[in-house]
Amino acid sequence: MKDSIARNSPNATRLLLAQAPFLAMLACAFFGVAYTSVSRHGMTFYWMILVPAFGLVCVATAWRENAEGAKWRAALLQALHWGAVMLAMNLALMADVERAMSAEASALVLLVILALGAATAGLHLRAWPIVIVGGVLAMGVPIFAWLEERTLLFALGGVGVAALAAMAISVRSRLSAARG
Template structure:
């Protein structure tokens, strides 16, 4: 006879629950990963990814629509959901597009443009989450907002680490060169 208890059932259900949880959260994690990748790539490459951001807005809008499709209820509620998301993300993309205008983009570095774009995207995602009453989407917006100072800090710390490395090399190199020179003379 097989010994069965609740702990065994919980152990068997855990991988299934974990997979379901990851599958359910996958759209939000994907949006977050795509947003952070775009900001990081733009910051480090120095090349604005205007087309990338223009494509990402509707993807986030689609995630918003799909996440609330059942809650929207009837046809009227679903059409309202679709139109409000189209207008919302149109406004967000319009704000991002304003950063690409020649006069504005000439005033900002690629890093500033990337961080500004990510800030607008974070605000748009957060407000979309509030509007559709989805804490998942709002949380993605908050995390995106927190990545803005994180990326700025990372760039500054990378520069600081480079300066420290150059200083260490500058201090150590004369001693190494002096030592190598002494060995050659001996």
């Protein structure tokens, strides 16, 4: 039994590291909505930085997953896709549109755009973790709308649980390595 745990711990750590960019995508998007809900003001700059970060993860995935001849085409298509997402977010953040919505509603609209962008990017890449990110972001919209002011508490709690889980996996793998 202990041998199977020792063999599986490095795999669990590798799996966690492989999924880290996608978990970071989720954490950053949810943080943006949570912070906007608590602070009551828009975070235009944050969202405009988040979109290229999502795009970079998708371009890296496209680069890694495609054959040598298709890498540049896939990367270019992802860059164009995320440029369109950025344009959609800019349209939603235009002064006239933003004045018509509260900061919380604006953050939820941006989350919907980001979710759609991630899901379609993942489908084009056939990268299921990115599709899942888009789906989780989309499911987060009604949840955040319902939770309103409690979102920061829940987001921070989720980050804390994830950090504890990562630490537990790390400690377990180190103990297994020390014993083995």
